[in-house]
Amino acid sequence: MDVKEKMTSIGPPVPELPVADVERAQQRYRDVLGFEIGWLEPDKGIGAVSRGKAAIFFRKRKLPFDPAVHWMFANDIDATYQELKSSGAKIVDPLEKKPWGLRQFTVMDLDGNLFYFHHD
Structure with missing residues (x-):
């Protein structure tokens, strides 16, 4: 049995973001980014x-805190951009092809x- 066969399956990582108000963050992610509220x-806290x-x-944190950065792959980057833009997401860097080859946009x-x- 090789090493790969011995490895167990693990799921994708779940980020924990620092926020000033957890309930407000949940509502914003629901209303603007299309997420569902799971639990509180x-x-x-x-x-x-x-x-x-x-x-x-x-997770509720006291200000000031360092914001987190996450990379999110989108199968249809154009549709994702239009969806988030039209829902009122704060897009701080518009959709464009970057020098490193990715088509990308940034939401804060x-x-x-x-x-x-x-x-890609």
């Missing part, structure tokens, strides 16, 4: 959202966390 702890296979946790959430949506 009673103390509202941590909660989650999901969209398809993507899941995100939010209410707490400064960045999402680089890309397609």
Whole structure:
């Protein structure tokens, strides 16, 4: 049995983003980015959202905190860009082909966390 056969299966990573207000972040991700609210702890210190296979946790942090950066692959980058743009997402870098070859755009959430949506 080789090493690959011995490896167990693991799921995709779930980022935990720092936010000033977990409930507000969940609502924004639902209303603007199309996520579904999953759960919220009673103390509202941590909660989650999901969209398809993507899941995100939010944890309440005191300002100032360093925002997180995440790369998100989009099968149809043009449709994703139009969807998020029309829903009011804060697009801080428009869709364009980057010097490194990716077609990409950047969305910033209410707490400064960045999402680089890309397609090869």
